[in-house]
Every structure is written in structure tokens, then in C-alpha cells.
Amino acid sequence: MGHSRSFQVSSQEEARPWKVHPIWRGFGCVMILIIPIMSYAGASLLIQMNTEQNWGFPIPYEFSRTVEVNIPSPVAEIPSLYWSVPNLYANLMLGFLLMLIGFGLLMVFYAVIYSMMGPSRLGPLDAKPVRSTPKKKNKDWRNRDITFRR
Numbered sequence: 001m002g003h004s005r006s007f008q009v010s011s012q013e014e015a016r017p018w019k020v021h022p023i024w025r026g027f028g029c030v031m032i033l034i035i036p037i038m039s040y041a042g043a044s045l046l047i048q049m050n051t052e053q054n055w056g057f058p059i060p061y062e063f064s065r066t067v068e069v070n071i072p073s074p075v076a077e078i079p080s081l082y083w084s085v086p087n088l089y090a091n092l093m094l095g096f097l098l099m100l101i102g103f104g105l106l107m108v109f110y111a112v113i114y115s116m117m118g119p120s121r122l123g124p125l126d127a128k129p130v131r132s133t134p135k136k137k138n139k140d141w142r143n144r145d146i147t148f149r150r
Contacts, residue, residue: 035102036095043094047087063090 050057067088071081085091122128 031106035106036099039098039102040091040095042098044087044091046094047090051087059087059090063087063093065089 047059049055050059064087066084066086068084069082073080
């Protein structure tokens with residue numbers, strides 16, 4: 001059998017060439033929690049305003065039903081939990097749509113900020129791009145005299 005050192009694992013981790021500020025790690029985590037909550041709250045307000053002010057966006061009957069939840073308690077001293085949520089399915093559908101819009105806007109905002117403040121496109125080992133001047137085109141190429149040699 002041959003001796004090979006390609007499977008040997010190094011004990012030291014390689015240091016990253018960049019450092020991420022700790023605030024940006026927490027920002028993404030908070031946005032993952034905040035955007036769905038804001039989307040559902042905005043959807044419930046929009047559905048409520050639609051029904052009160054009759055904006056002209058009809059909600060199908062299947063989505064406008066009231067969902068009632070009743071959780072009985074295992075102990076007699078504790079009262080059972082009961083609540084009803086009107087337009088739950090419509091709120092969830094519109095909330096999902098608003099969540100997609102919210103995450104899309106967050107991605108566009110991140111892309112703009114990253115393009116302005118991010119690192120350069122070229123790494124330390126990349127060569128600078130070659131800038132060449134465009135060749136001049138002959139505008140009068142149809143009127144040339146063509147002569148044939150024998």
C-alpha cells in the first residue's frame with residue numbers, strides 16, 4: 001500500500017479573510033421572526049378594512065369562515081381554552097403574500113447595500129480587466145472598388 005497524506009486532517013481551522021460584524025448576524029435572525037408577524041398583522045388589518053369599507057375585493061366564502069378553537073383542559077379547575085378567529089384562511093393567504101413581498105424587499109435592500117459597501121469583485125490573485133478600444137467600423141463598406149487579381 002502506498003503512503004498518502006491527502007487524508008490527514010489539519011488541526012487548525014483556516015482563518016477567514018473577512019470578518020462579519022456581530023450586528024449583522026442578529027439582524028437576519030430578527031428579520032426572520034419579525035417579517036412573518038408583521039405580515040400576518042398587516043393581512044388581518046387589510047382584510048378587516050376590506051370588509052368594513054367595501055373596497056371591492058371579494059373574499060371567497062371558503063376563506064372568510066370563522067375558525068373556532070376549543071382546547072379542553074385535563075383538570076377541572078383550569079378553564080378550557082376557547083377562541084374564534086374570523087377570516088383565518090384569508091389572513092394566512094394574504095399574510096403569506098405580504099411575507100414574500102417583505103422578504104423580497106429585504107433582499108433587494110441587502111443587494112443595494114452590499115454592492116455599495118461590499119468588497120471589490122476582484123480578489124487578491126485576480127488580474128485587472130483589460131480595457132481595449134473598440135475597432136472603428138468603415139461606414140462606406142458598400143461603395144468600395146473591388147478588384148480581382150489574376
